[in-house]
Each structure stands twice: as structure tokens, then as C-alpha cells.
Amino acid sequence: MTAARSPEPRDVLRPEREKILDRARRPHTVVELAAHLELPMSVTRLLASRMVAEGALVLCVPSNEPSEDDLLQAVLTGLRSL
Numbered sequence: 001m002t003a004a005r006s007p008e009p010r011d012v013l014r015p016e017r018e019k020i021l022d023r024a025r026r027p028h029t030v031v032e033l034a035a036h037l038e039l040p041m042s043v044t045r046l047l048a049s050r051m052v053a054e055g056a057l058v059l060c061v062p063s064n065e066p067s068e069d070d071l072l073q074a075v076l077t078g079l080r081s082l
Contacts, residue, residue: 001048002027004058016047020057027060 003024007017016037023036034044051057066074 001030001033001052001057001059004055017051017056020044020047020051024057 001024003021005021007021016039019037020033023033028036030045030048031041033048034041037044039047048057052059
């Protein structure tokens, strides 16, 4: 997800929202945001879903998902490199 807007003065009173907007200037997963904020995943997911509903965040969808064969090949390559 990425930020649809910059942090506004009203976000200063909610530091987690401000940090999410600041961090999400580039695409990040909810897991990455949770780690950066040092918040539980469930709390970060709740904040992010509300921010998406408000239009403050935009969901990013991969343009081309790898096929199952590509994914299995990547896993096999990784295992062989161990």
C-alpha cells in the first residue's frame, strides 16, 4: 500500500497514522509497516484498513503475479543454495 496524501495537521494527534503516511510514501506491506511502528500486526491492519476506507492509503496490487511453476522453481533454487 502507498500513501494517497501527505500527513496533515490532524494526523499529528494520531502519531501512528502520521508514521504510516510518512512511511508509505513508497509501497510497503502491512507487515513492514507493523514492524516499523512496533505495533501488533492486528492493530496495524486495523489502522491501515480504516485509512484505506478514508482514502488516505491506496492498495497496491502486483501487476504480474508469478505462476505456480515460477514460485516452485524459486523455492527449489533457494533450497539448493542452502
